[in-house]
Each structure stands twice: as C-alpha cells, then as structure tokens.
Amino acid sequence: MRRHELSDAEWAALSRFLPSSGTAGRPRSDDRVVLxxxxxxxxxxxxxxxxxxxxxxxxxxxxxxxxxxxxxxxxRMLQQVQAEKDAAGDIGWLVSVDSTIVRAHQHAAGGRKRGDRSGDETADHALGRSRGGLSTKVHLACDGRGRPLGFVLTGGNTNDCTRFEAVLESIRVPRIGPGRPRTRPDHVIADKGYSSRKIRAYLRERGIRHTIPERADQVLGRLNRGRRGGRPPVFDRATYRLRNVVERCFNRLKQWRGLATRYDKTRESYQATVTIASILLWI
Known part of the structure; x- marks a missing residue:
C-alpha cells in the first residue's frame, strides 16, 4: 500500500457498496485501482x-x-457505514453543528449555469462571492466523536443560521433491518451564530434538547423588556465545552487538500469530495 491509498480494511468496507461492473463492453478498470x-x-x-x-x-x-x-x-456508502456504526452502538448522538469556509481556487469558477441564469452563483454550484473572492461554506453536523453525520454546501456568503434546519435534515442514518432511518439527535450543541427564536422553536417542536448560548444583544433586549422578555434559555456550560469536537472534525477533513481548497467547478463533485473524506473518517 502506497501513501494516500486505501488499506485492505478500508477497501473491504467500501467494495461491498460499489455498483456491479456488468459483462458487456470493454474490460473494466479495476475498481480498487480507480478508487x-x-x-x-x-x-x-x-x-x-x-x-x-x-x-x-x-x-x-x-x-x-x-x-x-x-x-x-x-x-450510499456513507449512509451504510453510518448504519453499521449505529447498529454497533458506536454513534454518539450528542450532535455539534457548525460551518467552515473553503476558499475556491480560480479553477472552480466557470461551471455551466443551470436553472436560473440570473447570475446567482450560490444557487448553481454553492459558490458565493465576497470581498475575499469566491468561496464555499460547508455546514456540518458531527456526532459526539467528531465524525460527520450530515452536511450542506452553500456559498461562502451565506449566514449559518439560515441553513440550520437543512443541516439537521441531512442526518439520515438507516437501520440495519426494519425501521425508519434515524434523523433526530438526542442533543444539539451550537455556537452563538445559531441563537434565534426560530431555531429554538424548531428544536422544541422536534423534542430535541439543545445548548446554544445567547448573543449579547439578545440578552440586553430581553432585559430591557423586563417581565415581557421572559426567562433566559437553559444553558449548560459543561455541555457546551463538548462543542470542540466539530472543530476537530473540520481539522481532520481539511487534511484533504482537495477539500481544504475547492478546485471542483460543480456542486456535485465537491459534495462527493466531502463525502469521500467523511467515509474514511468513519472507517
């Protein structure tokens, strides 16, 4: 095994989920070599x-x-690997949510526009233009051991809180055997960027406990309203300290240079890059 190649254990875990090669046509290149x-x-x-x-x-x-x-x-590879880990009781459902910015290389620009041709690059290929140039934001939810459960791609100029619900809905861990996929964490941890009434109401409706600190302006506004401001949300500092697992997750994912800098023109290709890196983190 050479540097950056799959080990025997990794290949054994992934080869089961590759599409069959069929029999017609030219001899197919070996899947392990290609992967x-x-x-x-x-x-x-x-x-x-x-x-x-x-x-x-x-x-x-x-x-x-x-x-x-x-x-x-x-x-499908990622979901099946997660399903096996969940069946073995190896997923910590104390979920942390955060995002990271990925600078887009100049080669990532110029992808063919689809759908709305009004020039909205974010809607087409998850590229957003800001003062720093083109970038992509990876909104991610990881389990209690710092492994990706689900993620969403947007342009780098997208606000974190606007994609919170989409990130949680991207969590879909199938069951080994009968039953619906698991989509609901036991507890969610997020930073002040996700502190909003809408997000807290969404979590309460789904019966998900959460630890999200209030922003300073929200605290001041609540105090200024007096009794009408209501009670402050419950906040456990000890639980909040566990949020660092999502930062460690991003650190491990960005060891992949093709992920730390985006070279892919299309959303699908870059999403596949993040997915492959996530699969190998789980294995």
Whole structure:
C-alpha cells in the first residue's frame, strides 16, 4: 500500500457498496485501482491530469468519479457505514453543528449555469462571492466523536443560521433491518451564530434538547423588556465545552487538500469530495 491509498480494511468496507461492473463492453478498470487514484487526487489536491500513471488513465478516474457522484454511490456508502456504526452502538448522538469556509481556487469558477441564469452563483454550484473572492461554506453536523453525520454546501456568503434546519435534515442514518432511518439527535450543541427564536422553536417542536448560548444583544433586549422578555434559555456550560469536537472534525477533513481548497467547478463533485473524506473518517 502506497501513501494516500486505501488499506485492505478500508477497501473491504467500501467494495461491498460499489455498483456491479456488468459483462458487456470493454474490460473494466479495476475498481480498487480507480478508487485509489480518486483518493490520491483528492488527498493531494492535484489536477486529474497529474494523477500517477499507476492508477490508469486520468479520464477513466474522472469519468468514474463523476458517475459515482451523480448516481449517489458515495452518499450510499456513507449512509451504510453510518448504519453499521449505529447498529454497533458506536454513534454518539450528542450532535455539534457548525460551518467552515473553503476558499475556491480560480479553477472552480466557470461551471455551466443551470436553472436560473440570473447570475446567482450560490444557487448553481454553492459558490458565493465576497470581498475575499469566491468561496464555499460547508455546514456540518458531527456526532459526539467528531465524525460527520450530515452536511450542506452553500456559498461562502451565506449566514449559518439560515441553513440550520437543512443541516439537521441531512442526518439520515438507516437501520440495519426494519425501521425508519434515524434523523433526530438526542442533543444539539451550537455556537452563538445559531441563537434565534426560530431555531429554538424548531428544536422544541422536534423534542430535541439543545445548548446554544445567547448573543449579547439578545440578552440586553430581553432585559430591557423586563417581565415581557421572559426567562433566559437553559444553558449548560459543561455541555457546551463538548462543542470542540466539530472543530476537530473540520481539522481532520481539511487534511484533504482537495477539500481544504475547492478546485471542483460543480456542486456535485465537491459534495462527493466531502463525502469521500467523511467515509474514511468513519472507517
């Protein structure tokens, strides 16, 4: 096994979920070699054309990567790995939510616009333009051990609190056997950026306990209203200290250079990059 390649244990865990090759057509390139080439490319952040020849044609690697990204193969891999961990009792349902900014390389620009052609790059490929240039924001929920449960991509100029519900709804861990997928955490931890009445009401309606500190302006506004301001929300400092697991999760994900800087033009390709990195964190 070379640097940045899948170990035997990782390949054994992932090979079960790859689509069958079929029998018609030319002989198919070995799936393990192709997947090793994809992982090498994403870990190093290299261009597809610069992937070493030992992994075969770069066109084959890119075609297989795009096919598996578009047909949901990588997403199904992540869900099945999570399902097995959940069945073994290995998921901590004390969930932390946060986001991180990823600077987009100039090669990430220029993707073909789809749908609304009004120039809204955020709606097309999760790219947002700000004073720092193009960027993407990864909104993520991780379990109590710092492993991604679900994530949402937006432009880098998107406010965190506007995607809170979408992040929680991206959590979908199937059951091994009968039963609906698990979508509801036991407890949610988030920072002051998620402190809003709408988010707290959403969590109460779903019966999810939460630890979210109030912003200073919210505290002052509540005090100025006197009795009409109501009581402050319950806040447990000891529980809030556990929020650092999501920061550690981002730190581990950004060891992948193809994730720490976005080179992909399309939303689907970059989403597949984050998904592959998440899968290997779980394994």
């Amino acid at each position: 090793n080439g994809i992982v090498w490319k994403l870990r190093t952040g290299s261009a597809w054309r610069d992937v070493p020849e030992r992994y075969g044609s770069w066109q084959t690697l890119y075609t297989r990567f795009r096919r598996w990204a578009l047909d949901g193969t990588f997403s």
